[in-house]
Amino acid sequence: MKKKFFSLQQTLYPTEIVPQNTPENYLSQFINNYNTRTKTSKQITQYYRATLADSRNPYGFSLPLKELCYPIVAQKSLGSRIWDVDGNEYIDLVMGLGINLFGHNPSFIKQALLEQLEQGIQIGPQTELAGEVAELISDLTGMERVTFSNTGTEAVMTAVRIARAATKRYKIAIFSGSYHGHSDGTLVKLQELDGKLQTVPLSCGVPKSIVEDVLILDYGNPQSLEVIKAHGQELAAVLVEPVQDGCLDLQPKEFLHQLRQLTTELGIVLIFDEMITGFRIHPGGAQAWFGVQADIATYGKIVGGGMPISVIAGKAVYMDKIDGGMWNYGDSSFPQVETTFFAGTYCKHPLSLAAAKAVLKYMQFQGSQLQTKLNQRTAEFVKTLNDYFAVAGLPIKMTHFGSLFGPASSGVSANSNTDSRIGLSLLNYHLIHKGILSRGSSGFLSTAHTDEDINYIIQGVKDSISELASGELL
Known part of the structure; x- marks a missing residue:
């Protein structure tokens, strides 16, 4: 029988774990409680593991926490809420990995x-709807021409191919x-390797020949501009x-302006990957925020309102390579x-474009105050947590x-020791x-999150840390 919503205290907050005498006992008791509360999620994961190849299932795997890894x-x-197959209710901070700026299933998108x-x-x-949605994106971003795809991966592949076709060069530069x-x-x-930093494939299955056409540079470092200058005729x-999603406190406005000037001088196409930043920080994305106009930009997530879509937009001189x-x-x-x-069966899918039109019209009507208010609430939320820490x-x-929001690069991160x-x-x-879904140590706030939600999350962090400390596991 599923639980009904009465209050946060009743449905979201389970009985406190009684601290045990040793870290081992504490961990054993916690795993038992967690498995009991989410037993159907664990059963489903195990039942379909032999058939369903899913890279997210083993994410964060470690032997000490194996029984929690599902x-x-x-x-x-x-x-702001998600309910699981056991009827548990959660305040969601994952928000579709950044998709749901307006929360889950907002009425204007559903309609x-x-x-x-x-x-x-x-x-x-x-x-x-294709032409109308393209115009709405152009109006908000300042880009001259627009085309559509389905995923961020496809959009970036297309943007790079356009750049190579336009410049007749093949090497690209990206940042660590x-x-x-x-x-x-x-x-x-x-x-x-052998005492030298070398560019290598990130994963098995990626051909070694790929690295010949990619320079990896240090983001925000002025020396990277010198490397670009040295390879200017190849790039x-x-x-x-x-x-960067994994380094949120690196926001190098001056570096981006210098990069824009240098790429213009050398005839190199500047591509902004705005999958996460687009329409989030400002209606015009990071370009409007930093005052830098890219030659091509890729967008996704928010603009689809939960439906699969990606956007490649840019100056006509480059986007003309499409048609x-x-x-x-x-x-x-x-x-x-x-x-x-350039092709794709599901590019310009009617449902995705219908959702995109609703999102863009809504943002157009709300104006930049929508992002400004949400940005400020997130800043206050982060400050409260930092004050506590x-x-x-x-x-x-x-x-x-x-x-x-996420950990500062100077704080404890997922790249720290075991x-x-x-x-x-x-x-x-x-x-x-405790009924709070996050992306590990990071997450997204949406316009659907209430003050009550945020206060509950803050208290949940405090209580969780207190319990871990009592079990000598923090």
Whole structure:
């Protein structure tokens, strides 16, 4: 029998764990309580493991916490809340990995999807909404031309291909710590080999030949500009995540301005990957926030309102590589620009575009105050947590960029030693046990989160840390 919502205290907050005499006993008791509360999620994960190949299932795996290593299986969601298959209610900070700026299942997006479903899902002919949504994106971002795809990976692949086609060069530069999807072309990293830093594939299955066309640079470091200058005649593009998901306190405005000037001088295409920052920090994204206009930008997540969509937008001189450029009926004009290859069955999917139109119209009506207010609430939330960590003497510091928050690079992070990682994992599991879903040590606030939600999260963090300390596990 599923629980009904009466109050946060009743449905979200389970009975406190009684501290045990040893860390081992405490951990054993906690695992038992956690498994009991989320037993169906664990059963489903185990039952389908042989058939379902899912990279998220072993995420964060460690032998001491093996019995906790399974995802919460969601059943329904609304606003700031998710309910799992055991009927447990959670305040959600994952928010679709950044998709749900307005919370889960907002009425204005739901209505747009229902209306489109009544019209049908026409794929093959041109989608009626494509031009209108492209204009809305152009109006908000200042980009001249727009096209659509389905995922961030596809959008970045397309942006890089356009840059290479336009410049007739093939090498690109990216920055350490950035993430640009899972295509082979960006899955590279720096690794020390024989006492030297070398570019190598990030994962098995990525060809070694890929590294020949990728430079990896240090983000925000002026020396990186010198490297770009030295390779100026080889580089088709510099691909940048303006604020990296894993390093939120690095927000190098001056560096970005210098990068814009340098790439312009050298004829290098500047690509902004705005999958996370786009429409979040400002209606015009990180470009508007930092005052830097990229040549091409990729967008996703928020603009789809929960539906799969990605956007490639940019200056006409580059985007003309998609369709040959501007021409008119009734005269002698024709598409004169040599095109590169671009395709996809589900690009311009009617449901995705219906959701995108609803999101863009809503943001247009709300204006920049929507982001400003949410950014400020996130700043206050982070400050409250940091004040607590400082008073408690904990080596943890949080930061934020817009409504995305996470650990500062100077604080404890997932890249710390094994004990620190286990400690952070246990903190995350304690929060889940108390009805708070997060991305480990980071998350997103939405316009659906209430003051009551935020206060509950803060108290949940404090109580979880207190319990871990009592069990000598923090």
